[in-house]
Amino acid sequence: MAILEVLAQLNLTSWLVLIPALAIAAHVVHWLLDPHGIRSYPGPLLARFSDAWLGYVAAQGHRSEVVHDLHKKHGTFVRLAPNHVSISDPDALQVVYGHGTGTLKSDFYDAFVSIQRGLFNTRSRPEHARKRKIVSHIFSQKSVLEFEPHVRLYVNQLIRQWDRLYEAGAKGLSGDDGESGWTGRNGRVWLDCLPWYNYLAFDIIGDLAFGAPFGMLLAARDAAPVAVNHEQAMASYGKEKSEVQYIPAVQVINDRGMYSASLGVLAPWMRPIVKLFPWFRQGQQAVKLLAGIAVAAVSQRLTTPTDRVDLLGKLQGGRDDDGNLMGKEELTAEALTQLIAGSDTTSNSSCAITYYLAKYPDVQRKLQQELDEVLGYDDEPVSTYDQVKKLTYLPAVIDEALRVHSTSGVGLPRVVPEGGMTVCGRTFPEGTILSVPTYTIHRDEEVWGKDVEVFRPERWFSQDKNEVQKTFNPFSFGPRSCVGRNLASMELLIIISSILRRYDFVLEEPDKPFDTMEGFLRKPVECLVGIKRRSL
């Protein structure tokens, strides 16, 4: 009571001194108590006391590289936050992420929730198991093959667009299609291929998850329909399309990824405070807008039922063990999950693969030779999955780019279960957060050789298969691994084989490093290439 009376008499200046002092004291006390017994692990000084260090690093957009440098300096175990240890040993992957280990996703994933929890950010084991059971059969290889025509349709649209730009570019013309336009010079069209891959991936997943493409490829711009006020729209499924506006979905997904990946590493009590800052407020807005895309699209689908074969249709028909269908809100949340998980993952990976092929012309030629031999001189510009699924150099190229680039590069945080767990000889008590950084694991010299930074698909033919299998981690392992992996692999095989068979790529600035910006995913900032039609 006496304390409350004293506090009530404090003026503003006193509060401004007291709050930071209390926050610092709380951090120091936490460090002294060391509830998880991880004080001895090395790492940045500030990271021992506060989550703010990791929050700051995440917001700068180069977390994977920073953590990688820390592992090079300190070794296998690095403390990234008061209660978070990063472990850069491939053996840790199965223990931290594998089936039956009892680990759960940490509260990092709470920062990704909108509408309601979807498959990706559900942390409760039974609730996740229920959702996963419904969703996983939708992504079985057999089911995914039914989506192939949708994938091929949009790859064809991309090719039509690039053919058009190339023909005009070869005449020396320029234009403004795509985010930063295109220019014709020296018999090539020069453009940033990243936005085009984004249009492609968003149209594919828009078509599959929402029943209609966003139309980005045809419009050559980043625009997706969104319900203006999604809460209102939620309550009024079935309203006319006039309630819908267009927003730059790719940009919004980028903003949302940066926001959630930075907010998620902060302690829950810090989150409401940082949300007062303008950068975080913009991120919050992105989360709302993104939800609005799903609400608008699912609302549209529910008012105009169809028997087309797509993800949304399969989700609508999916039943849990009790035979229950998903409600509207859950359906919307799952469709949104698929939009987020299945769009920029594929586009950023396609962009990175194209970058490395343009940077390494010998690899590009070798791939084109394999494609020419198998696909011949077929007039049809888009490969079928059947034609390319048994190729050998193509998957080596794709896997090598996924290794070097590491679209999902950060260590995905998991909580040590009751009873604690031992990882690589060290025991961690219940509640400790552990992660294994994919970017660093993909650079383990003992597994991949000394030339880890070099893009060399040939390594995939000489590696120890077992080592590779347990170290290559683009889709993660265990019960929370990528449920869309079959779809992603099919998309990448069709996209890369079709595009590389038709065009030759060179980098506009071959010596410029590949600039990336990482939120939850490691995304290229741009990829400026000169494109020429190959003579087949």
Ligand code: HEM
């Ligand atoms: C190259 C493309 C892709 C990559 C590199 C990738 C990577 C990943 C990774 C690393 C995870 C684990 C995330 C975590 O534990 O926090 C994941 C989960 C997930 N992915 Fe993918 N993904 C890709 C494409 C797709 C596609 C096309 C879809 C579906 C349309 C998809 C749907 C999902 C979903 C729903 C989850 C959450 C699964 C769960 O928690 O049970 N992904 N993905």
